[in-house]
Each structure stands twice: as C-alpha cells, then as structure tokens.
Amino acid sequence: xxxxxxxxxxxxxxxxxxxxxxxxxxxxxxxxxxxxxxxxxxxxxxxxxxxxxxxxxxxxxxxxxxxxxxxxxxxxxxxxxxxxxxxxxxxxxxxxxxxxxxxxxxxxxxxxxxxxxxxxxxxxxxxxxxxxxxxxxxxxxxxxxxxxxxxxxxxxxxxxxxxxxxxxxxxxxxxxxxxxxxxxxxxxxxxxxxxxxxxxxxxxxxxxxxxxxxxxxxxxxxxxxxxxxxxxxxxxxxxxxxxxxxxxxxxxxxxxxxxxxxxxxxxxxxxxxxxxxxxxxxxxxxxxxxxxxxxxxxxxxxxxxxxxxxxxxxxxxxxxxxxxxxxxxxxxxxxxxxxxxxxxxxxxxxxxxxxxxxxxxxxxxxxxxxxxxxxxxxxxxxxxxxxxxxxxxxxxxxxxxxxxxxxxxxxxxxxxxxxxxxxxxxxxxxxxxxxxxxxxxxxxxxxxxxxxxxxxxxxxxxxxxxxxxxxxxxxxxxxxxxxxxxxxxxxxxxxxxxxxxxxxxxxxxxxxxxxxxxxxxxxxxxxxxxxxxxxxxxxxxxxxxxxxxxxxxxxxxxxxxxxxxxxxxxxxxxxxxxxxxxxxxxxxxxxxxxxxxxxxxxxxxxxxxxxxxxxxxxxxxxxxxxxxxxxxxxxxxxxxxxxxxxxxxxxxxxxxxxxxxxxxxxxxxxxxxxxxxxxxxxxxxxxxxxxxxxxxxxxxxxxxxxxxxxxxxxxxxxxxxxxxxxx
Numbered sequence: 001x002x003x004x005x006x007x008x009x010x011x012x013x014x015x016x017x018x019x020x021x022x023x024x025x026x027x028x029x030x031x032x033x034x035x036x037x038x039x040x041x042x043x044x045x046x047x048x049x050x051x052x053x054x055x056x057x058x059x060x061x062x063x064x065x066x067x068x069x070x071x072x073x074x075x076x077x078x079x080x081x082x083x084x085x086x087x088x089x090x091x092x093x094x095x096x097x098x099x100x101x102x103x104x105x106x107x108x109x110x111x112x113x114x115x116x117x118x119x120x121x122x123x124x125x126x127x128x129x130x131x132x133x134x135x136x137x138x139x140x141x142x143x144x145x146x147x148x149x150x151x152x153x154x155x156x157x158x159x160x161x162x163x164x165x166x167x168x169x170x171x172x173x174x175x176x177x178x179x180x181x182x183x184x185x186x187x188x189x190x191x192x193x194x195x196x197x198x199x200x201x202x203x204x205x206x207x208x209x210x211x212x213x214x215x216x217x218x219x220x221x222x223x224x225x226x227x228x229x230x231x232x233x234x235x236x237x238x239x240x241x242x243x244x245x246x247x248x249x250x251x252x253x254x255x256x257x258x259x260x261x262x263x264x265x266x267x268x269x270x271x272x273x274x275x276x277x278x279x280x281x282x283x284x285x286x287x288x289x290x291x292x293x294x295x296x297x298x299x300x301x302x303x304x305x306x307x308x309x310x311x312x313x314x315x316x317x318x319x320x321x322x323x324x325x326x327x328x329x330x331x332x333x334x335x336x337x338x339x340x341x342x343x344x345x346x347x348x349x350x351x352x353x354x355x356x357x358x359x360x361x362x363x364x365x366x367x368x369x370x371x372x373x374x375x376x377x378x379x380x381x382x383x384x385x386x387x388x389x390x391x392x393x394x395x396x397x398x399x400x401x402x403x404x405x406x407x408x409x410x411x412x413x414x415x416x417x418x419x420x421x422x423x424x425x426x427x428x429x430x431x432x433x434x435x436x437x438x439x440x441x442x443x444x445x446x447x448x449x450x451x452x453x454x455x456x457x458x459x460x461x462x463x464x465x466x467x468x469x470x471x472x473x474x475x476x477x478x479x480x481x482x483x484x485x486x487x488x489x490x491x492x493x494x495x496x497x498x499x500x501x502x503x504x505x506x507x508x509x510x511x512x513x514x515x516x517x518x519x520x521x522x523x524x525x526x527x528x529x530x531x532x533x534x535x536x537x538x539x540x541x542x543x544x545x546x547x548x549x550x551x552x553x554x555x556x557x558x559x560x561x562x563x564x565x566x567x568x569x570x571x572x573x574x575x576x577x578x579x580x581x582x583x584x585x586x587x588x589x590x591x592x593x594x595x596x597x598x599x600x601x602x603x604x605x606x607x608x609x610x611x612x613x614x615x616x617x618x619x620x621x622x623x624x625x626x627x628x629x630x631x632x633x634x635x636x637x638x639x640x641x642x643x644x645x646x647x648x649x650x651x652x653x654x655x656x657x658x659x660x661x662x663x664x665x666x667x668x669x670x671x672x673x674x675x676x677x678x679x680x681x682x683x684x685x686x687x688x689x690x691x692x693x694x695x696x697x698x699x700x701x702x703x704x705x706x707x708x709x710x711x712x713x714x715x716x717x718x719x720x721x722x723x724x725x726x727x
Contacts, residue, residue: 001017001018001019001020001128001129001130001442002015002016002017002018002128002129002348002349003015003016003018003092003126003127003128003129003442003443004016004092004093004094004126004127004128004348004351004352004355004370005018005090005091005092005093005443005446006090006091006093007088007089007090007091008089008091009088010088013351013352013355013356014090014352015348015349015351015352016090016443016446017446018128018442018443018445018446018457019439019442019445019446019457019458019459019460020130020442020459021130021131021132021440021441021442021459022132022440022459022460023102023103023104023105023132024105024132024440025105025106025107026105026106026107026108026134026135026306026307026308027105027108027124027132027133027134027135027138027308028101028102028103028104028105028108028111028117028132028133028135028138029101029102029103029104029105029130029131029132029133030097030099030100030101030102030117030119030130030131030132030133030138031099031100031102031129031130031372032097032098032099032127032128032129032130032131032348032370032372033097033098033099033100033116033147033148033151033371033372033374034097034098034099034147034148034150034151034369034370034371034372035094035096035097035098035125035126035127035151035348035369035370035372036094036096036097036151036152036154036155036367036368036369036370037094037127037354037355037358037367037368037369037370038095038096038155038181039180039181039358039365039366039367039368040180040181040182040247040271041095041272042093042094042355043355043358043359044247044272088451089419089447089451090443090446090447090450091443092122092123092126092127092128092443093126093127094122094125094126094127094128095120095121095122095125095126095154096118096119096120096125096151096152096153096154096155097118097119097125097126097127097131097151097154098116098117098118098119098141098147098148098150098151098153099116099117099119099131099147100114100115100116100117101113101114101115101116101117102130105132107135107308108135110135110140111138111140115140115141116140116141116147116150117133117138117139117140117141118138118139118141118150118151118153118154118324118328119131119133119137119138119153119154120137120138120153120154120157120295120320120324121133121134121137121154121305123441124137125137125154127348127351127370128442129348129372129373130442132440132441134305134306134307134308135308135321136298136304136305136308136310136319136320136321137305137320137321137324138321138324139153139321139324139325139328140325141328142328142329142332143332144332145328145331145332148342148345148369148371149331149338149339150328150331151369152185152327152331152338152341152367153324153327153328154295154324155181155182155185156185156324156327156328156330156331156336156338157295157296157320157323157324157327158182158270158292158294158295159182159185159186159189159245159270159327160185160189160296160323160326160327161292161293161294161295161296161318161323162182162186162243162245162268162270162292163186163189163190163193163243164292164296164318164323165268165290165291165292166241166243166266166268166290167241167266168190168193168195168240168241169195169240170193170194170195171194171195171196172195172196172239172240172241173195173196173197173198173230173233173234173239173240174190174195174196174197174198174239174240174241174242174243175197175198175199175200175230175239175241175242175243175257175260175261176190176197176198176199176200176210176215176242176243176245177200177201177221177242177243177244177245177246177253177256177257178200178201178244178245178246178247178253178271178273179199179200179201179203179206179207179209179210179218179245180201180206180245180246180247180366181341181366181367182245182270182271183199183201183206183210183243183245183246184206184209184210184213184341184366185336185338185341186243186245186270187199187210187213187214187215188213188214188335188336188337189330189336190214190243191213191214191215192214192330192335192336195241196216196233197210197214197215197216198215198216198217198218198226198229198230198233198239199211199215199217199218199219200218200219200220200221200226200256201218201220201221202220202221202222204220205364206218206366207219207220209340209341209366212340213337213340216229216233217229217233221252221253221256226260227259227260230260234262237262237263238260238261238262238263238265239260239261239262239265240261240262240265240266241261241265241266241267241268242257242260242261242265242266242267242268243268243270244257244267244268244269244270244271244273245270245271246271246273247271247272247273248273248274249274250273250274251274251275251276253273253274254267254273254274254275254276254277254278255278255281257287258277258278258281258282258285258287259281261285261287262285263285263286264285264286264287264288265285265287265288266287266288266290267287267288267289267290268290268291268292269289269290269291269292270292277289294320295320295323295324296318296319296320296322296323297311297316297318297319297320298311298316298319298320298321299320300564302566302569303569303571304319304320305320307572338367341366341367342366342367342368342369343363343364343365343366343367343368344363344365344368344369345368345369345370345371346368346369346370346371347370347371348370348371348372348373351370354368354370405431405689406431406432406433407431407432407433407471407472407685407688407689408433408435408469408470408471408472409426409432409433409434409435409470409471409472409473409474410435410436410437410438410464410467410470410472410473410474411423411434411436411437411438411448411454411473411474411476412438412439412461412464412473412474412475412476412477412485412489413438413439413474413475413476413477413478414437414439414444414445414447414448414476415444415476415477417476417499418448418474418476418499419447419448419451419452421677422474422476422499422677422681423448423451423452424452425677425678425681426452426681426685427452427453429681429682429685431685431689432685433455434452434453434454434455435454435455435456435464435467435469435470436454436455436456436457436458436463436464436467436470437449437452437454437456437457437458438458438459438460438461438464439457439459440459441459442459445457445458445459461485461488465488465489465492465494466492470494471494471495471688472494472495472496472497472523472684472688473489473494473495473496473497474496474497474498474499475489475496475497475498475499476499478566478573479501479504479573479574479578479579480504480572480573480574482498482499482501482502482503482504482508483502483503483504483505483508483509483511483512484508484511485498486498486502486512486515486524487511487512487514487515488515490512490515490516490519490521490523490524491515491518491519491521493519493521494521494523495523495524495525495687495688496523496524496525497525497526497527497684498524498525498526498527499526499527500526500527500528500579500580500582500583501526501574501578501579501580501581501582501705501708502526502582502701502705503705503709504573504574504578504709505709506706506709509702509705509706509709512524513702516698522694522698523687523688523694524694524698524701525684525687525694525695525696525701526582526696526701526704526705527680528582528583528586528587528680528696528701528704529583529675529676529677529680530583530584530586530587530653530675530676531586531587531590531676531696532676532677532679532680532683532695533653533674533675533676533679534674534676534679535650535653535654535655535656535666535674536587536650536653536656536676537679538656538666539648539650539656539657539658539664539666540591540648542648542658542660542664543641543646543648543658543660544646544660546643546644546646547644548643548644549616549618549619549620549621549643550591550592550620550621550641550642550643550644551620551621551623551641551642551643552588552591552592552620552621552622552623552639552640552641552642553622553623553625553639553640554584554587554588554622554623554624554625554637554638554639555625555627555637555638555639556584556624556625556626556627556636556637557627557630557631557634557635557636557637557638558576558580558626558627558628558630558636559628559630559632559636560628560632561576561628567579575608575712576608576626576628577608577610577612577626577708577711577712578708578709578711578712581610581612581624581626581708581711582704582705582708584624584626584637585612585614585622585624585704585707585708586696586700586704587639588614588622588624589614589616589622589700589703589704591641591648592616592620592622594616594617594618594620595616595699595700595703595704595707595723596614596615596616596622596703596707596723597615597616597617597722597723598614598615598720598721598722598723599612599613599614599615599707599710599711599714599720599721599723600612600613600615600714600719600720600721601613601710601711601712601714601715602715602718603715607628607629608626608628609625609626609627609628609629610624610625610626610627610711610715611623611624611625611626612624612625612626612711612714614707615720620643635651635652635654636652637650637652637653638650638651638652645660646658646659646660647659647660652673653673653674653675654673655667680695683695703723706723707723710723
C-alpha cells in the first residue's frame with residue numbers, strides 16, 4: 001500500500017510503498033476514502049523538517065535536553081546512533097480521515113465490514129491507503145454524511161474540546177484569535193451554542209469566511225474595528241472568553257486576549273502560539289488561562305486509546321470518542337458546515353506536490369483533502385493475532401545444527417532498541433543476511449528495510465515462521481508479547497533471540513518451557529548483554545578465581561521515566577524491574593558463577609525503589625539496589641565484588657578496577673559505554689552458523705527469569721522466596 005511520509009533529517013516528502021498493517025484485536029482495519037491535511041500542525045512539522053540541525057534544535061529545546069541527559073547516561077556514541085536513527089527515518093503525516101472498514105479485529109462488535117467510519121490519531125489516522133484504528137479512536141459516520149465531510153472529524157473534535165474548555169454559555173460573547181481551520185470550526189461551534197463571536201485574523205479572506213459562517217464581526221488584530229465590535233457587543237465590559245487558535249512566534253495573541261477580555265474572563269489555548277503572559281494585565285483582571293488538550297479526555301492515555309478502556313460517562317461525559325461522534329452529528333444535522341472550508345481536493349498520488357505548494361504559498365487554503373482511489377486492488381491485510389498452538393498439534397522439527405552461511409535473520413519488532421543497539425551491529429557483519437522485518441505498523445518495517453537492508457518488510461508473522469530459509473528470529477517487541485512470540489518461534493523450529501524479559505509471569509515462562517519440550521528446540525538466547533561487555537569480561541579475568549563466598553553490591557540508578565513511556569503501562573507490560581531487572585541478576589550470577597537459590601525484596605513506600613538480595617549455593621550474596629529517585633547526573637550502574645581479599649569495581653561500563661596483590665585499573669581515558677551488545681550478537685550468530693552451544697545455557701536463562709519474577713512475590717509476601725528451579 002502507499003503512505004505519505006517525511007524524513008525529519010532531510011525534509012524529504014514521499015509517497016512510499018509500505019506493508020499493509022495487520023488487523024490487531026481491539027480495532028479495525030480501515031481503507032481510506034478521504035484524509036484531511038491539517039494546514040496548521042502538519043505544515044509546521046513539514047517546515048521544521050526543512051530546517052538545519054541547529055534550527056531543529058532551537059525549535060525543540062525539550063528534545064535537546066533529553067539528548068543531553070542520554071549523553072550523560074549512555075555516552076556519546078550510543079546517543080548519537082539513537083538520535084540519528086530517529087532523525088533519519090520516515091515519519092508519518094496525518095491524523096484525520098474517513099474510510100470504510102475492511103477487517104474487524106476480535107473484541108469489536110459496534111461496526112462491521114463495509115461500514116463508514118471517521119478516524120483519529122497521529123499514529124492511526126494517517127495519510128495512507130489502509131490504517132489500523134483502535135476502538136476509541138473511530139466513530140461510525142451518521143447516515144447521509146458525505147465521506148469528505150466526515151474526514152473533518154478529528155480537527156472538529158479538537159475545536160469542540162477547546163469550546164468545552166471555555167465553558168461557553170448562551171448569550172455570551174467570545175473572541176477567536178486565528179481563523180485558520182481550527183478557528184473557523186470554533187466560530188461555528190460557538191455560534192451554534194448561542195454565543196456571539198468576534199474573529200481576528202490578518203487575512204481578509206479568512207475574516208470574510210468566518211463572518212459567512214456565523215461570526216458577528218471579524219478584522220485584523222491591529223485594526224480599531226475589532227475593539228469597537230467587542231465594545232459594542234459587550235457594553236464595553238470585554239468578551240467572556242478568548243480562544244487562541246493561532247500559531248507562530250508572535251506574542252500579540254496573548255496580549256490582545258488580555259486587552260479585550262472582561263474581568264475574570266477565560267482564555268483558552270487551542271493552538272500553539274507564544275505564551276509570554278503579560279503578568280500585570282492577566283493579574284489585574286484575574287484571567288483564567290486554560291489549555292485544551294487535543295481531542296479530549298483519553299488523549300495520551302494508552303489504556304484508553306490502545307486498550308479500549310472507556311471512561312464511565314457519569315464521570316467523564318465527553319471523551320475523545322464521544323467528542324468525535326458529537327462533531328459528526330453536528331455536521332450531519334447541519335449545525336456545522338465544513339464544505340465552505342474545503343479549499344482544495346487533491347488526488348492522493350499528488351500528495352508530495354500538494355504539500356510543496358502549501359509550504360511555498362502557491363496554494364492558499366484553509367482545508368485540503370486527499371482523495372483516494374476507490375477500493376483499489378490490494379491484498380488483504382494479514383491478521384497479527386494467530387490462534388494458540390495446541391500441544392502436539394505442530395509438527396515442527398528442531399533446527400538443524402549443520403553449519404550455515406550466510407545466517408539468515410528475521411526481526412519481529414523494529415523499535416528504538418532494535419534500530420539503535422542491535423541492527424547496527426548486524427547490518428554490516430560478514431556472513432549475516434537480514435531476511436525479513438516484521439512489525440505491526442507498516443512504516444516502522446519500511447524504515448528498517450530502508451536503513452538496514454532487509455530483503456523484505458511485512459506485517460505477516462506467519463510468513464516468517466513458515467519460511468524455512470530463515471535461520472533465526474529476533475523478538476524485539478514490547479514486553480507483554482515476548483513469551484508468546486518466543487513460544488511460537490521455538491515451535492516453528494527457529495533459533496530465537498528474545499530481548500529481555502523472557503516472560504512476565506510464571507505461566508508465560510512455563511509456556512516457553514513447554515514449547516522447548518514439545519519441539520525439542522532449546523536454541524534460545526535472552527538479551528542479557530552485560531556479561532558480554534569487554535570491560536567487565538576483562539575485570540572478571542583480572543579478579544581471577546575465588547575460594548570463598550563473595551559479596552556483590554550493584555547500584556542501578558534507573559531514574560525517572562518520561563511522560564508517555566510505555567514502561568509506565570504496568571498493567572500490561574509489567575513493572576520496571578520485571579522488564580529490566582534480569583540484566584542485573586544475570587550479571588551478578590555470571591560474576592558469581594552460579595544461579596541464585598533464594599530472593600528477598602523490600603521496597604520503601606511511595607516510589608519504585610527496590611532492594612533485592614540474592615543468595616547463592618556457596619553462601620555468596622548479591623545486593624541489587626534499583627532506584628528511581630537518585631540524581632540524574634550520577635552514573636547509572638556501579639558494581640563492587642568483594643571476595644578473598646580482592647575487590648572488583650565497575651563504574652558504569654566506562655572504567656573498571658581490581659584491587660588485589662597487583663592492582664589493575666582500566667584506561668583512565670573516557671571511552672564509550674560498551675555494554676556488550678556487539679559481542680553478544682557475535683556469539684549468537686556464531687552459535688547459529690556453526691550449530692554449536694548457545695552463548696548462555698538455557699538453565700541459566702530460566703534461573704534468571706525465575707529470580708526476576710520472584711521479586712514481585714517477595715514484595716507481596718514480605719519474606720525470602722526460595723527458588724524451586726535452583727540447581
């Protein structure tokens with residue numbers, strides 16, 4: 001299928017051929033009929049992409065701060081790879097469309113194949129021929145409403161949420177600053193609510209359009225006519241509400257809002273304009289400044305948007321989905337007229353030219369629609385959900401152990417970690433062929449194919465598992481899917497590399513082990529990379545053998561997660577420690593040459609800090625302090641191992657030392673943090689190529705996973721947990 005994309009590094013716009021998205025449970029696959037260009041938000045994004053690197057940095061100081069923090073934590077090389085990987089990738093455009101349901105995922109019963117729906121979301125309502133849309137981000141189109149009008153649903157919801165934030169009342173007077181697409185819709189919604197509206201915009205054509213759609217008066221922000229109209233309509237008191245629907249770097253909108261608003265009036269920011277509030281003006285009138293967050297309650301909440309968990313109507317009357325349905329109803333009943341806003345309708349194939357004309361100013365428009373070919377011939381999208389394999393139902397041989405060259409690898413998942421920490425080490429490795437990349441979103445697969453040279457990109461997992469030429473499968477998806485995908489790949493006879501964690505529950509771990517037993521395939525590696533780090537390997541060698549029990553202390557300064565991180569979705573993705581704690585347990589066990597026999601965990605109230613104590617068969621202990629409340633500038637990982645009159649110290653994979661009869665200290669010159677990914681992948685590829693033993697015994701992988709899972713049980717029980725699987 002085709003999709004409009006942009007490279008944020010180069011500014012390139014393209015209509016790209018990408019895989020068809022899969023129809024996952026909890027949503028529908030929609031074939032687009034019309035999609036709407038947001039001439040404000042999207043053109044701002046297009047313009048930013050055309051800036052120099054310095055210009056991009058100046059426009060996004062928040063991202064620059066994140067980059068600097070990443071440098072402090074991960075080092076320059078790793079941060080550079082991550083940042084450039086993000087910049088030099090195709091990103092999608094679009095977030096408002098109308099289309100026809102082509103497939104219905106499990107759990108959906110309110111629409112059927114062939115229904116017309118309006119869709120929202122900058123990850124789900126893209127300028128693409130097909131989109132997978134979760135339940136709470138689509139709404140059925142009322143009978144008789146034209147598809148091109150229903151395509152306004154998302155931007156209409158943005159305007160509607162802004163009006164709701166203003167709490168407009170019948171007979172009030174409102175000022176709308178900025179009469180672009182959102183401003184024009186706000187004018188109509190206010191007029192439909194019995195509010196008299198004054199509009200402000202430097203473009204006379206937009207002022208004229210707003211007056212034709214219900215505004216009482218409109219004019220240039222610098223003209224005396226606007227102030228005169230406000231004075232006349234309000235008896236000199238000032239407007240009850242001001243809606244900031246303008247963009248740009250001027251502070252004029254907020255200054256004008258203060259001047260024309262009444263005492264204790266409301267100022268609502270809908271757009272993205274400069275907000276240097278003149279303190280005296282806002283203080284003296286005690287103005288109520290409010291922000292309108294996109295389409296409404298539910299926005300940026302993954303449990304609402306992705307998992308379909310609605311908010312009770314008695315507590316949250318207007319959610320994203322209910323706003324979308326409400327706006328469609330208003331248009332269908334003629335209370336809002338979007339047809340006069342349509343400045344241009346372009347064929348989807350002409351998308352790049354259309355954006356360029358808008359950017360250059362050749363095309364003056366309030367709203368532009370893309371029109372898609374009607375039901376073009378297209379292969380049906382494969383469903384990602386595969387029925388569970390019953391015990392004994394799959395005749396899958398264990399992978400052969402003969403030498404293989406080149407080793408053909410498939411990736412399931414192509415997110416940040418895969419593209420910054422794994423694929424760069426594999427793409428140029430001799431004897432490795434990147435066969436297929438599988439993702440649930442079409443564009444991420446296309447990006448990985450372009451950047452790393454995969455032969456194929458798809459959303460069809462079954463095709464990869466059934467491909468006998470694929471030697472090994474990498475599972476680099478979100479935590480909740482690791483165990484099931486690993487189980488399927490093992491049953492299909494593939495050698496598997498799964499990023500940590502292997503499992504989030506004991507049942508998931510049991511399922512993986514059942515697949516090993518059923519298939520006879522034990523060719524499994526979990527991404528515990530730290531034991532492969534060259535600096536730590538050298539330090540362990542310098543430390544030498546020990547005769548007595550050891551004491552190990554491991555401080556992990558994990559830090560706070562950023563808002564919106566999927567690690568925060570603990571209901572589905574597990575706790576932070578369940579997700580990454582295996583790294584530290586595996587490192588401790590490798591240094592102590594044993595698997596733990598018991599786990600004791602305690603946690604202070606009010607945060608996610610953990611103290612985990614592991615006991616080993618010879619009496620050795622390992623204490624892992626996993627803290628989120630430390631200083632961000634402090635190193636992430638520090639480790640001390642003490643035994644037999646010797647001390648090994650590791651400082652965040654930058655420096656190491658061993659204190660014994662002869663003291664050894666690694667180079668004092670700062671080095672990049674090498675946490676072992678390259679060496680780990682080299683060992684894995686060698687095992688696949690030669691058919692030799694896997695880099696880490698399966699028993700060790702299972703013991704580490706069991707110990708990680710036991711932490712939660714220990715916290716709940718308040719007592720040490722004995723590991724029944726310990727050898």
